[in-house]
Amino acid sequence: MHDVLAGHCGSTFQHGFSGADVETTTPALVVTMSSILGKQTVEEPPFDVLLERKQANVDTSYELRKYGKRFAAACTYTSENDMSVPFSTLARYIGVFGPAQNQGGKKISMTAPVVTSGTKIGMTVPVVTESNEDRMVMKFMLPLEYDDLTKIPKPLDLSVRIEEIPSQTGAVHRYNGKWDEDRKRRIAEDLYQQLVNDGVNITQDYVADNWQFWGYNPPFTIPYFRRNEIWIELNGAQVDDLVEHFSAENDANLGVTSITTEVQPLSYVGVNVWSIGSMIFLGCLITGHFIKSRRSRYSRV
Numbered sequence: 001m002h003d004v005l006a007g008h009c010g011s012t013f014q015h016g017f018s019g020a021d022v023e024t025t026t027p028a029l030v031v032t033m034s035s036i037l038g039k040q041t042v043e044e045p046p047f048d049v050l051l052e053r054k055q056a057n058v059d060t061s062y063e064l065r066k067y068g069k070r071f072a073a074a075c076t077y078t079s080e081n082d083m084s085v086p087f088s089t090l091a092r093y094i095g096v097f098g099p100a101q102n103q104g105g106k107k108i109s110m111t112a113p114v115v116t117s118g119t120k121i122g123m124t125v126p127v128v129t130e131s132n133e134d135r136m137v138m139k140f141m142l143p144l145e146y147d148d149l150t151k152i153p154k155p156l157d158l159s160v161r162i163e164e165i166p167s168q169t170g171a172v173h174r175y176n177g178k179w180d181e182d183r184k185r186r187i188a189e190d191l192y193q194q195l196v197n198d199g200v201n202i203t204q205d206y207v208a209d210n211w212q213f214w215g216y217n218p219p220f221t222i223p224y225f226r227r228n229e230i231w232i233e234l235n236g237a238q239v240d241d242l243v244e245h246f247s248a249e250n251d252a253n254l255g256v257t258s259i260t261t262e263v264q265p266l267s268y269v270g271v272n273v274w275s276i277g278s279m280i281f282l283g284c285l286i287t288g289h290f291i292k293s294r295r296s297r298y299s300r301v
Contacts, residue, residue, distance in 0.1 A: 035218055037225050043143055044112045044216070045070050050169070051243050053198065060187075060194035064239060066169040071146050072115070072139040073155065074163045083116070086138040093160045094140065101160075102153035108142065113214035113229065115139040139163065170233040171195060172214075178223045184213050187230050199245060200238050207232055 034041060051064040073093055075086040091097055095107035102108075116138050146152045152162050173191045177183070188211040195202055216227040234242075 035221055037222060042110050042112050045141055045144070050239065051246055053194070053246065055249065058194065059197075060173055060190040062171045062173045062191060062194065064169060064234075064242060065172050066167070067165075068167050069147075070165045071142045071149070071152060072163050072165055073142060074137055074139045074161050075159055076135050076137050078135055083138070086136075087114070089157060089159055090138060090140045093155050093157060100153070101156045103156065104153050106153045108146075108153070111141045111143055112216040113141065114216075115141070115212055115214055115231075117212040118209070168233050169236075169239050170231050172232075173230045175228050175230075176224055176226050177228065179213075179215065179219075179226075179228070184230065188232070191230055191232060195232070195234075198242060200234070200242065202232075202234070202238065 045067055048066040049063050050066055052061075053063070054061040073090050075089050077083075077086045088097070092101040093108075094100060094102075094110065095105075096110065099105050100107045116136060118136055142152065149162065149164065155162070171191060173187060175187060188207060189204075191211075192202065192204060192207040210233060212231040214229040214231055216229070217225070
C-alpha cells in the first residue's frame, strides 16, 4: 500500500502546475495532508454512546457503544502473512487499486474502521497446514447504503466473503500511536481488567479470543494523530449492570445518559492541525512553482 500511494503522489508532482493542474490536484493533496495529520475523510458506522468511563479513578478509560446491523467484506489469513495481503485483497474487491473485483465491477467507498481479530479454526474446517491453527480476520465495513445482502456486489475472489454483523454493544478503549501487536494485546488485557474492576462478569479467555482492533487511519498517518481502538463485545446483562451502576456518575459528568456520535475529541486536534498545515503546504508549493516558472520565462528573453 505504501508503494501504491508513493506512485500516485509521485505522478502528481511530476506534472507542471497550470491552472487546471492546480484545480485538479489540490483536492487530492488536501486529502493526503489531512490523512497524514489524522483527519478522518471516510464514512464510519453511527453508534450510540450508552456510558462513558473516563473519570480520574478509571485506570483504562472506555465507552459503551451500541451499533446497529452492519455488513462487512471479510478475508481470513494466517498470522504468518503480512497484513498487506488481506488488505490488498479487500481493497481490490471495493476497487481501491483499479477496477473493482466484484460482479458488475462497482466501486465501493472506503469506510472506517478496518477491523482485525483473531479466530480459532475448528477441527472440522479443512486447513492446509494443521487443524485448530490460529488465524486472523480482516474486515472492511461497507457503507450504510449497503443495508441488505441483495444490494452488495458479490466478490470475484473466493477468499473474500460478505458478513452480516448483527447489532452489538461493547466496550471501546481509544488510543493513538503505533500499530504494535504486543501493545494491542496489552491494551486489551488492561481493558479486560478495568471491566472486571467495574464488576463485569467476564473471563480472560473470552477476551483473549474475542477482542478486536479497529483502525481508522491509513499507515502514512503520523502515529500521534492516529485513532486506534480496542473493542470487546458485551452481552445485554453485562451492559445493563454497567449502565445501572455507573449511570449516576456518568450523568454528573456528561449531563446525559446517551449520546449519538461518530467522531471523538482526538480527531478535532487533527482537524485544526491539518487545516493550517495543508494550507501552508499548498501555498508554498504553488508559490514556489509560480516563481520558478517566471524565472525560466525571463531567462529565455
